[in-house]
Amino acid sequence: AQKITQTQPGMFVQEKEAVTLDCTYDTSDPSYGLFWYKQPSSGEMIFLIYQGSYDQQNATEGRYSLNFQKARKSANLVISASQLGDSAMYFCAMREGGTGANNLFFGTGTRLTVIP
Amino acid sequence: KAGVTQTPRYLIKTRGQQVTLSCSPISGHRSVSWYQQTPGQGLQFLFEYFSETQRNKGNFPGRFSGRQFSNSRSEMNVSTLELGDSALYLCASSLLGQSTGELFFGEGSRLTVL
Numbered sequence: 001a002q003k004i005t006q007t008q009p010g011m012f013v014q015e016k017e018a019v020t021l022d023c024t025y026d027t028s029d030p031s032y033g034l035f036w037y038k039q040p041s042s043g044e045m046i047f048l049i050y051q052g053s054y055d056q057q058n059a060t061e062g063r064y065s066l067n068f069q070k071a072r073k074s075a076n077l078v079i080s081a082s083q084l085g086d087s088a089m090y091f092c093a094m095r096e097g098g099t100g101a102n103n104l105f106f107g108t109g110t111r112l113t114v115i116p
Numbered sequence: 117k118a119g120v121t122q123t124p125r126y127l128i129k130t131r132g133q134q135v136t137l138s139c140s141p142i143s144g145h146r147s148v149s150w151y152q153q154t155p156g157q158g159l160q161f162l163f164e165y166f167s168e169t170q171r172n173k174g175n176f177p178g179r180f181s182g183r184q185f186s187n188s189r190s191e192m193n194v195s196t197l198e199l200g201d202s203a204l205y206l207c208a209s210s211l212l213g214q215s216t217g218e219l220f221f222g223e224g225s226r227l228t229v230l
Contacts, residue, residue: 035218043204045221091159102149102210102219103172106159 003027004092006107013082014115020067021077021110023092032096034075035104036066039089048090051075079112087114118143120209120222128228134195137225141188141209147171148190149219150182153204162205165190166212194227202229 005024013019025034036048051059051066059066067076079086089111093104121140129135141148149164149172161174165184182192188209194201204226208219 037221042223043206043226044223045206045208047218047220050218093159102147102164102208103161103174104149104151104159104219105161106151108158 002107003105004094004107006092006110008110009108010111010113012113012115013079013086015084016081018078018080019082019112021079021090021092021112023075023077023107025073025075025092025094027073027094027096029096032094034066034068035093035095036064036075036077037091037093038086039091039109041088045091049077082114084114084116087112120207120220122205122207122222122225124225125223126226126228128230129197130230131197131199133197134193135197135227136191136193137205137207137227139190139192139207139209139222141190141207142211142220145209145211145220146188147210147212148184148188149208149210150190150192151206151208152176153206153224154200154202159206162192197229199229202227 032053034051038046049059049061049064049066051068058068063080065078089109091109092107095104123138147166150162153159164172168184179195184190204224206224208221210219
């Protein structure tokens with residue numbers, strides 16, 4: 001079974017609007033972390049936001065927020081007030097077993113296009 | 117503060133050759149991990165090094181190897197290159213002990229095998 005599933009190959013959003021990128025995960029480990037990364041055409045993976053499995057509140061970082069629904073095993077990324085520079089690939093990733101291991105499982109990504 | 121630096125950024129090799137890629141982590145970071153990104157397989161974990169020791173390894177053949185030096189810089193080597201090794205190789209570093217253990221990635225080394 002896929003550990004991380006991103007069902008949206010591509011998404012379009014109007015500039016200044018909000019957009020939600022979906023991510024579901026599968027793990028039996030009670031301790032895990034969920035990440036979102038942005039990958040522009042240059043190739044660098046840019047860290048956006050992190051959610052730990054024991055965190056009580058949804059993570060937020062500026063215009064990025066993570067809608068964490070533990071029972072449903074979903075960790076959707078919400079980008080508010082989209083900007084043209086947000087156009088990129090977005091990857092959801094998971095790490096199991098606390099902060100000791102740095103083995104991330106990545107989803108297949110969602111290509112976001114922001115329309116002026 | 118300098119980010120993760122990977123060299124070379126682009127390289128072209130032929131089948132059967134070998135290649136060495138280099139990664140300099142963020143100053144103070146002791147963990148370095150490597151990922152392979154291809155259109156077909158996506159992002160896959162190769163291995164992770166911490167304090168010059170390999171801590172985790174992904175499901176790749178023995179042609180893929182790596183090492184870490186005392187200054188935390190890391191190299192990965194691919195021997196007997198195959199066409200399927202063409203990929204973007206990403207290096208990530210982290211400062212273990214952080215609450216998030218977030219990983220900072222470099223811009224990658226894009227390898228083309230002809």
